[in-house]
Amino acid sequence: MQSQARLGFFLLLTPLLLWLGLLILIPHVDMALLSLRERVGVGQYTTSLANYGIFFGEPLYMWTFLRTAVMSVLATVITLIIAFPVAYYIAKMARGRTRSALFLLCLVPFWVSELVRTFGWMILLRETGLFSSLLQWAGLATGPVEMLYNDAAIMVGLVYTSMLFMVVPLVTTLESLDDAVIEAGYDLGGSGLSVLREIIIPHAMPGIVSGSIVVFMLSLGNYLTPTMLGGKDSLWFTELIYSQFIVRFNWELGAAFGFMLLFLSSVIVWGTLRLTGQTLERTMG
Amino acid sequence: MxxxxxxxxxxxxxxxxxxxxxxxxxxxxxxxxxxxxxxxxxxxxxxxxxxxxxxxxxxxxxxxxxxxERPILRAIGTSAIVGSCVALLSVAVGTSNAFLFNRYRFRGRGLLYVLMLLPLVIPGIVLGISILVFSSTVANGLWDAVKYDAEMLRPGLVLVVLGQFSFITTIATLVISARLQKFDQTLEEAALNLGADRLTAVRTITIPYLMPAIIGALVVAFLMSFENFNTTLMLVGSDAPLTVAMFDRLKExxxxxxxxxxxxxxxxxxxxxxxxxxxxxxx
Incomplete structure (x- = not known):
């Protein structure tokens, strides 16, 4: 029996180790090594930090990096602010069938590819699009208005794309909050605002954290939305990685860029977990 | 309120x-x-x-x-094949992972669990390029060593499947684990007491109980694969799945x-x- 259990254990452990080893850990180590390689001649390489030097030395790269980080944080905050009241409504105000129907409605757009969602926004925002025509019809604009190809359009797209990943964890944590606790807050003389601050938000914290992490990650790593909705000047860091790898075929520099992106996301995720006293196992698992 | x-x-x-x-x-x-x-x-x-x-x-x-429209129909077919492969692979490994983490207490379990969650916090494009880099290192190594051209390790559908599998497995594991945790283990012990061996007990009692989660994970994995863009874009070869094909059209x-x-x-x-x-x- 003992040896059978051991055999079972190793049989179950093998796929996990193969998966994590061959597809996650070793590829990242390999990518790290590649990013530390500098080409000195035809087929000749030395180990150096030159690729990272290029990254820090070129203002365009640094600027894009910072811009992507700041805009992703902003997108996360906006998503949270928009999603919270809706999640609260679904979890605490709606009852029975309405609640499950509303919850399902929130999920529907995300059964559809991100490409389709972005395409929808392009149709709405472009010069010949719906919003532009509406504004002209209402007499608020004299000619066609181009709302596509700028940072605001990117923001709209990012917020829309990641909405689900904020609403679902929020609804789940808010549902577990007992109504009696909120009532007690009011009975003890709290106002709507103080109940929100002292009771509801602290209770929803795990949901807020896990939602924010996922939304931030999705925004940071997004390629489609910035490419389709953004203009010429609105570069996203993933576009730099793509162009180094696929267009310029400079894999060494591309790998260094990939690591900077990974580093940035790890630092922000780790920092958020630290600040709020959560762990990855609890927020994700 | x-x-x-x-x-x-x-x-x-x-x-x-x-x-x-x-x-x-x-x-x-x-x-x-x-x-x-x-x-x-x-x-x-x-x-x-x-x-x-x-x-x-x-x-x-x-x-x-x-x-x-032939190209679009072909792209839909490609996506369906990739999606099915990813769904089957990731649910198989996910089920195995779920059993491992639920049934065994071993040294390094906590660490492995965190590692298992990691693909969720790695940007998709980084997953894509790391697999691209590693597979071409292996392919080049094979060529230098034994003059064998490992076609499947060059950008193409095999790499797309592997790339999507690498993070969808985490999701499959989480979905199946969640249900396995609620399983009453005494049911399995009863089967063992009644003379079944371990494998029969798992096959006839536990797996049927897990079925809704397994089907759910299959559907979710298939859809995620069908919709995936970032990882796919880095690994795609000449046969483009639907999202990449549509993206190319949209650019024009x-x-x-x-x-x-x-x-x-x-x-x-x-x-x-x-x-x-x-x-x-x-x-």
Missing amino acids: IPSIPQPRAFRAAYMAYVLLFFVYLALPLVVVAVFAFNDSQFPSLPWEGFTWNWFFGDERPMIGVFH GSTPLLNAVSLLLMIGSSLLALVMIAFQRRS
Whole structure:
């Protein structure tokens, strides 16, 4: 029996180790090594930090990096602010069938590819699009208005794309909050605002954290939305990685860029977990 | 702010209006995509030129419908094959992982669990390039060592499947674990007491119990693979799956053909979702 259990254990452990080893850990180590390689001649390489030097030395790269980080944080905050009241409504105000129907409605757009969602926004925002025509019809604009190809359009797209990943964890944590606790807050003389601050938000914290992490990650790593909705000047860091790898075929520099992106996301995720006293196992698992 | 606490009427109305507006915002892009699939014009934008089915069934230029557009049909087929492979692989490994983490207490379990979650916090594009880099290192190594050209390790469908599998497995593991945790282990022990061996007990008792989660994970994995863009874009070879094919079209300028494809996608994934919900209701 003992040896059978051991055999079972190793049989179950093998796929996990193969998966994590061959597809996650070793590829990242390999990518790290590649990013530390500098080409000195035809087929000749030395180990150096030159690729990272290029990254820090070129203002365009640094600027894009910072811009992507700041805009992703902003997108996360906006998503949270928009999603919270809706999640609260679904979890605490709606009852029975309405609640499950509303919850399902929130999920529907995300059964559809991100490409389709972005395409929808392009149709709405472009010069010949719906919003532009509406504004002209209402007499608020004299000619066609181009709302596509700028940072605001990117923001709209990012917020829309990641909405689900904020609403679902929020609804789940808010549902577990007992109504009696909120009532007690009011009975003890709290106002709507103080109940929100002292009771509801602290209770929803795990949901807020896990939602924010996922939304931030999705925004940071997004390629489609910035490419389709953004203009010429609105570069996203993933576009730099793509162009180094696929267009310029400079894999060494591309790998260094990939690591900077990974580093940035790890630092922000780790920092958020630290600040709020959560762990990855609890927020994700 | 719960129904049992009285609130001013104006506040309630404003709140309701906000929630309503939110759902309009969610629906608007999708509705627009769907509606313009029927526009009798070369562009998916206003003005409205009248209703047509041509973007689905049309068979002559300039309006070739989805069902006569070979490249798009082929891309749908490619996506379906990739999605099926990813779904089967990731659910198989996910089930194995779920058993491992639920049934065994061993040294390094906590560390492995965190590692298992990691793919969720690695940007998809980074996953893609790391696998691209590693597979070409291996392929080049093979070529230098034994002069064997490992075609499958070059960008193409095998790498796309591996790339998507690398993070969808985490999701499959989480979905299946969640149900396995609720399983009453005494049921399995009863089977063992009644003379079944371990494998029979798991096969006849535990796996049927897990079935709703396994089906759910299959559907979710298939859809995630079908929709995936970032990881796929880095690993794709000459056969493009649907999202990449549509992206290439969209860059050149859009016709209502893309709306028609999108509408079909929406219908397809809603049907899959409904099947899944129905299946979970029943069990």
